[in-house]
Amino acid sequence: MISKLSKTLLTLLLCxxxxxxxxxxxxxxxxDETRLNARFSKVADYLEQQLGVAVKxxxxxxxxxxxxxxxxxQVQLAWFGGLTxxxxxxxxxxxxxxxxxxxxxxxxxxxxxxxxxxxxNGAQLSENIKGMTFTFGSKSSTSGRLMPEYYLQQxxxxxxxxxxxxxxxxxxxxxxxxxxxxxxxxxxxxxxxVWLKELAAGKVDLDKVSIIWTTPHYPDxxxxxxxxxxxxxxxxxxQKVKQALLDMKNPExxxxxxxxxxxxxxxxxxxxxxxxxxxxxxxD
Amino acid sequence: xISAPRYHLPTGIRSFLLLLAAALLCLPFADIEISNRSPxxxxxxxxxxxxxxxxxxxxxxxxxxxxTFSYAFLxxxxxxxxxxxxxxxxxxxxxxxxxxxxxSVHELFWGLLFIQLIGIHPxxxxxxxxxxxxxIFAKVFAEIIEEHQSQAVAPRHSDRFSHFFYAQxxxxxxxxxxxxxxxxxxxLRSSTVLGFIGLPTLGFHLETAFMQGLYSQAAGIxxxxxxxxxxxxxxMRPTLLPxxxxxxxxxxxxxxxxxxxxxxxxxxxxxxxPIRNGEDINGILYWLSHLGSxxxxxxxxxxxxxxxxxxxxxxxxxxxxxPFSSRQFFSLPIRFSSHLALVILRSTPxxxxxxxxxxxxxxSMLPAIIALAIHNGxxxxxxxxxxxxxxxxxxxxxxxxxxYCFEIMPRIYGQFLAFLCYRWEVILRESxxxxxxxxxxxxxxxDSAFESFRLDVAVILIAVSxxxxxxxxxxxxxxxxxxxxxxxxxxxxxx
Numbered sequence: 001m002i003s004k005l006s007k008t009l010l011t012l013l014l015c016x017x018x019x020x021x022x023x024x025x026x027x028x029x030x031x032d033e034t035r036l037n038a039r040f041s042k043v044a045d046y047l048e049q050q051l052g053v054a055v056k057x058x059x060x061x062x063x064x065x066x067x068x069x070x071x072x073x074q075v076q077l078a079w080f081g082g083l084t085x086x087x088x089x090x091x092x093x094x095x096x097x098x099x100x101x102x103x104x105x106x107x108x109x110x111x112x113x114x115x116x117x118x119x120x121n122g123a124q125l126s127e128n129i130k131g132m133t134f135t136f137g138s139k140s141s142t143s144g145r146l147m148p149e150y151y152l153q154q155x156x157x158x159x160x161x162x163x164x165x166x167x168x169x170x171x172x173x174x175x176x177x178x179x180x181x182x183x184x185x186x187x188x189x190x191x192x193x194v195w196l197k198e199l200a201a202g203k204v205d206l207d208k209v210s211i212i213w214t215t216p217h218y219p220d221x222x223x224x225x226x227x228x229x230x231x232x233x234x235x236x237x238x239q240k241v242k243q244a245l246l247d248m249k250n251p252e253x254x255x256x257x258x259x260x261x262x263x264x265x266x267x268x269x270x271x272x273x274x275x276x277x278x279x280x281x282x283x284d
Numbered sequence: 285x286i287s288a289p290r291y292h293l294p295t296g297i298r299s300f301l302l303l304l305a306a307a308l309l310c311l312p313f314a315d316i317e318i319s320n321r322s323p324x325x326x327x328x329x330x331x332x333x334x335x336x337x338x339x340x341x342x343x344x345x346x347x348x349x350x351x352t353f354s355y356a357f358l359x360x361x362x363x364x365x366x367x368x369x370x371x372x373x374x375x376x377x378x379x380x381x382x383x384x385x386x387x388s389v390h391e392l393f394w395g396l397l398f399i400q401l402i403g404i405h406p407x408x409x410x411x412x413x414x415x416x417x418x419x420i421f422a423k424v425f426a427e428i429i430e431e432h433q434s435q436a437v438a439p440r441h442s443d444r445f446s447h448f449f450y451a452q453x454x455x456x457x458x459x460x461x462x463x464x465x466x467x468x469x470x471x472l473r474s475s476t477v478l479g480f481i482g483l484p485t486l487g488f489h490l491e492t493a494f495m496q497g498l499y500s501q502a503a504g505i506x507x508x509x510x511x512x513x514x515x516x517x518x519x520m521r522p523t524l525l526p527x528x529x530x531x532x533x534x535x536x537x538x539x540x541x542x543x544x545x546x547x548x549x550x551x552x553x554x555x556x557x558p559i560r561n562g563e564d565i566n567g568i569l570y571w572l573s574h575l576g577s578x579x580x581x582x583x584x585x586x587x588x589x590x591x592x593x594x595x596x597x598x599x600x601x602x603x604x605x606x607p608f609s610s611r612q613f614f615s616l617p618i619r620f621s622s623h624l625a626l627v628i629l630r631s632t633p634x635x636x637x638x639x640x641x642x643x644x645x646x647x648s649m650l651p652a653i654i655a656l657a658i659h660n661g662x663x664x665x666x667x668x669x670x671x672x673x674x675x676x677x678x679x680x681x682x683x684x685x686x687x688y689c690f691e692i693m694p695r696i697y698g699q700f701l702a703f704l705c706y707r708w709e710v711i712l713r714e715s716x717x718x719x720x721x722x723x724x725x726x727x728x729x730x731d732s733a734f735e736s737f738r739l740d741v742a743v744i745l746i747a748v749s750x751x752x753x754x755x756x757x758x759x760x761x762x763x764x765x766x767x768x769x770x771x772x773x774x775x776x777x778x779x
Contacts, residue, residue: 060482061480061481061482061488061491062481062482062735063735064734064735064737065399065404065481065482067737068399068400068403068404069403069404071549072403072404072546072549074403074404087736087737091737133319133646133647135647138735139731139732139735139736140735140736166315166319166647166648168647171495172495174495174496174497175495175497178326178497178643179642179643181325181326182323182325182326182327182643183323183646184319184323184326184642184643184646184647185646185647205325208325282736283736284557284738
């Protein structure tokens with residue numbers, strides 16, 4: 001029984017091209033990692049029904065692992081952030097962004113602060129943040145690292161290391177809230193969606209932590225598919241995948257992302273992200 | 285002419301002063317600060333979780349335990365056999381260097397490299413443990429053999445093979461066995477830690493739970509892990525080896541094929557960027573010097589600072605904790621609880637301790653230093669307390685603090701230093717790992733390089749940290765020779 005159970009888990013966690021007939025997708029672990037399986041296996045069922053091929057979801061442990069799995073053809077479809085999508089498409093010639101959340105063309109980040117800093121919400125960041133401690137989310141996060149770093153540079157003409165007394169990487173957006181709320185870091189920046197979700201779930205104590213600045217809009221998350229899927233699952237498969245995503249209307253499914261709906265996207269929607277990443281030195 | 289006799293400090297004291305001086309020298313460069321102002325809410329949640337552990341769903345739990353065990357067991361078994369074979373040829377310089385090189389890279393970095401090379405596959409996890417462990421086994425087994433060379437008596441003219449198996453083997457076996465058991469404990473820790481990068485072991489669930497703030501669940505997983513480690517000596521019986529081997533093989537077997545095609549990606553990616561872009565020598569030198577000044581230099585500096593201060597603190601913790609587990613000082617109930625406490629302290633992955641401390645103390649090198657010191661201090665305390673059991677005291681020997689200072693300490697001090705030297709390179713290796721916390725050690729930059737898919741940078745940084753490790757290893761070897769310490773703590777422990 002042990003081996004059977006562990007095999008079940010293993011096949012869920014690990015996969016490779018040998019199972020070519022199964023279409024596999026993943027999502028970057030940007031927030032609530034627990035119950036990922038439960039949340040995304042429903043999406044897998046939906047896609048299976050729409051596409052008429054076996055579809056499987058595999059969880060990954062880090063942003064980089066999601067990109068690696070996509071590049072290595074262990075997954076053929078992925079829900080990436082802006083930056084991870086750019087990384088993945090650069091490493092996987094022929095792959096394309098096909099859909100994004102309705103919210104994603106106008107995504108934003110929140111800068112948050114511990115109450116002891118005395119900072120309040122404003123139209124731009126206060127000069128007083130200089131010398132405080134600051135945490136990003138994951139190193140490859142668009143809303144938790146890339147864009148916040150970009151806007152900091154824009155306003156202060158300094159890198160975060162020069163600006164702050166300490167710069168950390170919490171690992172994910174939920175953790176950023178926890179670390180700023182506990183006062184471990186004075187400031188943090190994160191995905192606005194995760195903030196709203198945690199706030200609704202009652203995990204944010206507004207007496208301890210609050211928003212001090214909202215960034216301008218930028219494009220973020222998207223679905224990216226490998227270029228060779230038509231060859232392997234038949235002509236027009238990529239289009240079918242795209243349509244299935246755009247047709248996803250069930251709020252329960254959409255909530256896994258969490259998005260209101262999916263809308264079409266293309267690689268060039270993310271040119272700005274790529275340019276920003278290059279300007280900051282996250283891409284060569 | 286009569287000259288006054290020159291007084292030399294005993295070598296043991298001198299070495300401790302050296303350790304102290306090194307740590308004090310590093311202190312001005314250390315980024316140490318307590319900056320957290322309201323940690324108690326999160327800390328209370330953590331403590332609450334620890335006292336109300338919840339278990340994972342049964343099937344997930346069993347699967348995770350089976351995986352944790354299987355990776356560790358298979359890797360340690362094969363590494364022991366491979367290491368034994370290599371130890372017979374350990375007089376060859378190239379082999380010694382090779383073994384030093386493979387063991388100087390932390391399992392986590394081997395894991396990240398193998399995932400790039402062969403994809404997310406059980407073999408990547410297995411190799412990440414088996415490879416460095418083979419290097420460690422080869423070294424330790426070779427040293428055990430060397431130390432018992434003279435005691436082996438065999439008929440003259442017997443060939444080397446017979447000499448080894450008939451004269452030496454029976455003496456060596458208990459040492460090999462005891463060391464292998466200790467390595468299996470390390471292997472279980474390694475396979476758990478590899479869960480942090482995606483291996484489906486207990487660490488996978490532990491990291492998820494901890495990062496999400498689900499402290500009850502995290503505690504449940506930790507308790508299972510403590511039980512596995514604490515009961516190791518009872519369930520790991522030689523007669524059960526074939527059964528365990530079959531179970532381990534079975535639970536990792538049956539995976540889909542390897543993707544060797546990835547090797548070409550990998551080989552392309554590790555070529556330094558300016559060479560790939562066809563730049564001239566100036567471009568390459570500029571790239572290297574930029575890497576040197578922004579990452580390698582600060583990385584080495586921070587790694588050494590964390591290591592030296594942690595090493596001193598490790599020594600202090602070990603010397604304070606060991607008496608509680610020692611038969612020379614305390615009775616069974618205290619020894620038993622101390623034993624349990626040491627199991628908990630040494631089995632909790634440093635990353636978890638460091639995260640808890642990060643919440644409590646705020647970000648600086650301090651959480652990393654304390655986490656390393658607690659973990660390694662508990663390991664050394666456990667080893668020297670067991671060592672102290674072999675000391676026979678006079679019936680009228682002093683008691684309490686006097687016994688500690690004047691009876692036990694002088695007798696275990698050399699051994700203690702030997703263990704400390706041995707942990708020196710381990711601490712250095714592990715301090716690289718805590719870079720993931722945002723302390724800018726070499727490990728921080730290596731992790732960043734993997735995150736941004738700069739494998740060329742990652743490989744160079746890994747090579748630098750390996751080199752640093754080899755240097756420290758050489759340094760500790762010289763120190764041990766100067767102090768006339770046995771080079772293998774384990775071998776001496778059993779005398």
